[in-house]
């Protein structure tokens with residue numbers, strides 16, 4: 001398995017969230033149980049149809065690289081399940097944003113917190129790029145990033161594998177593509193988005209990939225150097241361009 005990463009060449013690590021920082025299968029199982037309980041109590045069957053349709057449409061919009069997914073994601077689902085876009089938005093916010101929060105801490109992958117600490121200690125930047133708003137999820141996971149970007153943000157508006165989010169993070173942090181590393185869990189989304197922005201990627205997977213490094217857990221040897229003999233990042237990526245100075249970005253002292 002390819003697990004080689006030259007950490008001396010990494011100033012900024014960009015993390016995906018779902019399935020990368022926590023066990024998404026475990027969370028989905030818990031949410032399915034909660035939703036089944038809600039269905040028994042009445043009203044949950046409709047919500048289940050909306051959530052399933054929303055997930056399906058999101059995948060399709062990502063593959064289409066839609067420029068209008070922020071608006072159409074709710075309209076398309078509403079048409080599919082015969083509901084109003086407002087109801088779809090409300091159900092998605094409830095079942096995909098709010099309710100999962102209480103399960104996130106217990107679903108966090110072992111070693112993630114230590115990796116964040118090691119990266120911070122070594123002077124490297126930490127950014128997060130998610131296809132969903134991620135601030136509340138990071139809080140629930142007990143993790144802090146220097147920059148958190150969502151595909152829904154006004155200056156991104158593209159789902160992975162479009163590289164807009166990755167490029168936006170490089171621009172805001174002033175990082176060269178070859179000095180960044182993307183850590184994700186999906187080859188066809190995370191690796192592809194990173195590759196299209198010329199950013200190396202490291203994918204959490206049991207499968208091999210001919211073109212990118214993979215790892216099975218945060219205890220993998222690929223991260224060992226961060227806790228041992230890895231020096232500080234060689235180039236400061238500190239000051240954001242003036243146009244972005246007000247963004248949710250916190251420059252570090254290097």
Ligand SMILES: [Mg+2]
Nearest residue numbers: 016018019185
């Ligand atoms: Mg993911």
